[in-house]
Amino acid sequence: MFKHHGNKRNLRHNLKIASLLSFVAGLVNVAGFLAVQKLTTNVTGHFAFFVDEIFKLDFRQGFIYFLYIFFFFLGSFFSSLIVESLLRRNEKYSYVIPTAIESVILFAVAVFGTRLMADSPNVLAYILLFAMGLQNSLVTKISNATVRTTHLTGLFTDLGIELSQLFFYHEKLYRKKLFVSIKLRLSIISFFFIGGIVSGIFYSHLGLSVLLIGVAALLLGLFYNWIRFNIFLLERKYGRPLQHKNK
Structure with a gap:
């Protein structure tokens, strides 16, 4: 999942x-x-509010949106x-470390976020946006740049374009690429909604502790990456695949 990057990735890697x-x-x-x-996952709306507050000469509120x-x-x-620093030193950790840092941030918000929510709600927003x-x-x-996960505006735009292209492009290879891209975008949108629904259902019971579900998901992803990496090392050591399919 995290092991492959750039041109080494395929649809299965990106879907995961x-x-x-x-x-x-x-x-x-x-x-x-x-x-x-x-x-707390995108800044498009915040930029509009920032400009609005500046025009109203409310520079304090404008600075908060900034x-x-x-x-x-x-x-x-x-x-x-x-990522760039680690790619030059130890490539295998280049994408794992930022994911681990994100896990730590979400864990800290889940544990201490209730106090921040009462005393400094803007600080809580800054942390989640970071x-x-x-x-x-x-x-x-x-x-x-094939996958983006924190906001849906561009995804729905691209999905609309690609769905419309199905009516006009009939070449087999091009349609295959379109279907691959559409499948990826639908997966991102679907899991974004699933995450939102899970959060909405459990927030009333758990509060910000619901973010522990996100922490668990990230840690499972890292654990899966660790298993896959060790399988890769064993395959390279013994010169033969340990599984029939490359996942």
């Missing part, structure tokens, strides 16, 4: 990471909104910085 991370993003999206009534945007950007920058910026940068880089 898209399903996992879009589920987590949907979970965070709903939990963050229910906790602080702010969008910080929403900045922390998402900071998460993206930090994630890419880690985590989602980190995730978005990670999955964009690992999939060579």
